[in-house]
Amino acid sequence: MTDLKAAHKDAYALILDAIDVGTYKPGDRLVESELAERFGVSRTPIREALQRLETQSLLVRDGRSLIVASLDHNQLAELYVVRGELEGLAARLAARHATDEEVRVLRAMVEEDHALLGDPSGMSRANRRFHKQVHLASHNRYLVQQLDLVHRSMALMATTSLAAAGRGERALEEHAAIIDAIAARDGDAAYEALRAHISAAFEARLRLDAARYGSDI
Incomplete structure (x- = not known):
């Protein structure tokens, strides 16, 4: 259970850090499978991390995809x-x-x-x-x-x-x-x-x- 929680936390932190340092910029599309491969994390914690980032308005929906939000x-x-x-x-x-x-x-x-x-x-x-x-x-x-x-x-x-x-x-x-x-x-x-x-x-x-x-x- 501890390892599972750590994986979920790490997936969120990894994606957040990638946005923070500009690896992913406003308008970039985030694909679950690509993120899992890049960070070496299974798709389940990646999916939950993306959902969390969406609720924080750091990601927005573009059809069925999630993209990094931008500020007007x-x-x-x-x-x-x-x-x-x-x-x-x-x-x-x-x-x-x-x-x-x-x-x-x-x-x-x-x-x-x-x-x-x-x-x-x-x-x-x-x-x-x-x-x-x-x-x-x-x-x-x-x-x-x-x-x-x-x-x-x-x-x-x-x-x-x-x-x-x-x-x-x-x-x-x-x-x-x-x-x-x-x-x-x-x-x-x-x-x-x-x-x-x-x-x-x-x-x-x-x-x-x-x-x-x-x-x-």
């Missing part, structure tokens, strides 16, 4: 509003509860991430890691759970805002400002710094989308 402009705006508030709250709580060790880990991440400038995919993975560490530093399990849901939906974006020219450098500067506020135990400043960071990311994404729409004309 309004959904994108709504997601960033929620993300900004929840991330800001996480930063505020981190300023109150983060340990000195957690602050040092955050600083080390920013230093290490400078080596990834010019690599949007690598920066995107590092950015997710940084934000997750801020979430954990809030020491509020319920907030972390809600932010996990939000970040799953972020995987439905076809491109990363860090692909915008100069965005990687600015994002690292914003990360450093967030850490400074957390280290100073200034909850208001941490909240505002993280909200400003999310706002800048949203603006960069809108600019990328506008440029893409223009190239399609």
